[in-house]
Amino acid sequence: DQQVKQNSPSLSVQEGRISILNCDYTNSMFDYFLWYKKYPAEGPTFLISISSIKDKNEDGRFTVFLNKSAKHLSLHIVPSQPGDSAVYFCAASDGNNDMRFGAGTRLTVKP
Amino acid sequence: EADIYQTPRYLVIGTGKKITLECSQTMGHDKMYWYQQDPGMELHLIHYSYGVNSTEKGDLSSESTVSRIRTEHFPLTLESARPSHTSQYLCASSEYVGRGGTGELFFGEGSRLTVL
Numbered sequence: 099d100q101q102v103k104q105n106s107p108s109l110s111v112q113e114g115r116i117s118i119l120n121c122d123y124t125n126s127m128f129d130y131f132l133w134y135k136k137y138p139a140e141g142p143t144f145l146i147s148i149s150s151i152k153d154k155n156e157d158g159r160f161t162v163f164l165n166k167s168a169k170h171l172s173l174h175i176v177p178s179q180p181g182d183s184a185v186y187f188c189a190a191s192d193g194n195n196d197m198r199f200g201a202g203t204r205l206t207v208k209p
Numbered sequence: 210e211a212d213i214y215q216t217p218r219y220l221v222i223g224t225g226k227k228i229t230l231e232c233s234q235t236m237g238h239d240k241m242y243w244y245q246q247d248p249g250m251e252l253h254l255i256h257y258s259y260g261v262n263s264t265e266k267g268d269l270s271s272e273s274t275v276s277r278i279r280t281e282h283f284p285l286t287l288e289s290a291r292p293s294h295t296s297q298y299l300c301a302s303s304e305y306v307g308r309g310g311t312g313e314l315f316f317g318e319g320s321r322l323t324v325l
Contacts, residue, residue, distance in 0.1 A: 100251065107249060130312050141215075141299055141316030142252075187252065191312050198268075199244075199252040 101125045102190050104200035112208055117175040119203050121188030124169065128190035128198075133162060133173050136185045136202070145186070146173070178207045212236050215300050215317035222290055223325050230285045230320045232300030241283040242314065244299040245269060252299065258283055290324045297321045 103122045111117045119133075129150040134142035148155040148162045148171065155162050161174045175182055188200040213234040222228055234241065239260045244252040244267075254267030258277040272294070273287050283302075287294055298321075301314040 102251070132313065134314075134316075139218075139318070139321075141213075141301075141318045142314075143316065144313045147313065189314075196254070196257070197312075197314060198254075201249060201251040 100201075101128075101198045102188055102200040104188055104203050106203050107201070108204040108206070110206045110208060111178050113180055114177045117173075117178045117182065117205055117207065119173040119175075119186050119188075119205065121171050121173075121200055122169055123171075123190050123198075125190070125192065125198075126169070127192040130191040131162070131164060131171050132189045132191070132197070133160075134187040134189060134199075136187060142187055175205075178205075180207045180209050183207050213300065213302055213315050213317045215298075215320050217320060218318060219321050219323075221323045221325065224289075224291055226290050226324075228287050228290055228322070230298055230300075230322070232283045232285070232317055233281050234283075234302040234315070234317075235281060236302060236304075236315065237280065238302035238304050238315070239280065240303045241277065242301045242303075243267075243273075243275060243283070243285050244301065245271065246297045246299060256285065290322075292324045295322060295324050 132147040133145040135145045136142040146160045164171045185202040185204050187202045189197050191197045216231045241258045243256040246252045253269035255271040256275040299319045300317040303314050
């Protein structure tokens, strides 16, 4: 049972444009959401997070939006840069510190 | 920068061999995890630990075993490797949210295992 879903396996955008990565979840007990970035042959690294008491969190070029009623969150990267090319994983936690991950979306930013 | 280390980074072995993937962290985190990931697939939790002498199985059934004798060390062992065990194994650690942690997982660089 996949509790966190990233339905787009890949996304390609032009440098300078906005990248929007989407994530859906099924477990209403999830209350903390994170995005991780992964380069080939490396482990995932934390990018940005959001608590369920918020609907938006911004950190520089990265903004995460949370729609609890739709059980949907998204990561916006603007402007996108070639160095942002990586696999992005959405993750969710229910407060017990046990985290569930999506399958990832491979972002390619073209110069 | 996270202080969590995995060895070996890459391993190619024959069927039936016993292997141990090492994971160590220097952050004093109580919680540690092993995830398994195949290309294009989500990270599957196979083992986790809440602290010394605590080990639990994760969502994905795995023939591997783990131990947690010291806070900083969480090795994963396969007694008899098979081609179906070919995958990337990622170790992670975190601090309890109640102890000032953010819930963020810190990952090692991964161990890519190929069983021939």
